[in-house]
Amino acid sequence: MTIKITPLKTMLFFSSFTLFSFLTACSSEEDRWTDVKGETVKEIVTNLDAKRIISFRVVNPGESQALYSAVDNVKKTITVYLPSFYEYQYLETAIALPEKTTITPAATELLPVFSKTPVTYTTKAADGTTAVYTVKIVIQQAALxxxxxxxxxxxxxxxxxxxxxxxxxxxxxxxxxxxxxxxxxxxxxxxxxxxxxxxxxxxxxxxxxxxxxxxxxxxxxxxxxxxxxxxxxxxxxxxxxxxxx
Structure with a gap:
């Protein structure tokens, strides 16, 4: 009796060959990759500075319309944005500080708008450390x-x-x-x-x-x-x- 190879068997043989070839290719591909250790990431956790300024406000317009200034505790600057229509020559300030931290000059002292020399504030924490902040007054006034x-x-x-x-x-x-x-x-x-x-x-x-x-x-x-x-x-x-x- 003559036995013939049916098309189904042929397809199974072809499929097995294809799968073997694919697995071989994948294995070769994996050999080309090498694990590289990534850069070390350090997480830095800092405590809040006790000699920082929490907030700085201009209260001439009143508490409800006080002007909040931009305090940069890294560069140690206080930037006051002052609309020209207020026409202030001196500013009344309210300064928020951490507990037991003091500031010189005191917030009750008037801040001159047109000082000829830079105005600075010095904070002092309870542990004796200090920081000096420089005031920058930016007057918002249209071109004349x-x-x-x-x-x-x-x-x-x-x-x-x-x-x-x-x-x-x-x-x-x-x-x-x-x-x-x-x-x-x-x-x-x-x-x-x-x-x-x-x-x-x-x-x-x-x-x-x-x-x-x-x-x-x-x-x-x-x-x-x-x-x-x-x-x-x-x-x-x-x-x-x-x-x-």
Whole structure:
């Protein structure tokens, strides 16, 4: 009797060969990989610094509207963001500290906005360690613009005793913090001008001076410039003007 190999047996043989080949390939592939030890990861746990500042607030606007400042306990800085419309010259502060930690100067002392030297606070923890924080006051004030009185080809003139009207944008509407000066070519202040109105018009700024009332020392037919100081910003006109008799 003749025996024939059926297609099923052939398929089984082929399948077995394919599986053997696949396993062999996988084994070869695994041989190409080598385990590499990863970098050591260290977990650092630190305790809170007893001489740190927990919070720093400006309370001039009142407790409900206090301005929270940014305290960086790593760089040891206190950044106060102060809107210009408050017009503060000094700040009242409230400082939160860890228990038994003290600070110098005390929070009850006024903080000057325009200090000529850096203002610092020193904290002292119960264990005697200290830290020094530097205060940075960032005044949020829009750029000041002044409308020129003169042009490149025409010099504005004003008669002694007359008034000058200066207009522009973003003046802080207070004569306490917005002032106008006459300066020379080197920027030296020669005269602070007096306000003409009550300072309630926020779109314009009027000033007036009189040679009859004040000995100014200004000269006729000499180039002078108008310079405005408005709280934190100083702006000088590009083109000069002249005084006539």
């Amino acid at each position: 613009t002044l409308k020129e009185l003169s042009t490149e080809t025409s010099t504005f003139t004003v008669q002694a005793g007359a008034s000058i009207k200066v207009t522009g944008e973003n003046f802080v509407p207070s004569y306490e913090v917005t002032k106008l000066f006459i300066v020379d070519k080197d920027g030296n202040k020669k005269l602070q001008l007096k306000q003409y109105n009550d300072g309630v018009d926020i779109t314009s700024f009027y000033v007036m001076y009189s040679f009859d009332a004040i000995e100014t020392g200004l000269q006729t037919d000499t180039d002078y410039w108008l310079m405005m100081e408005s709280y934190n910003i100083t702006k000088t006109m590009k083109y000069p003007f002249r005084i006539t008799n």
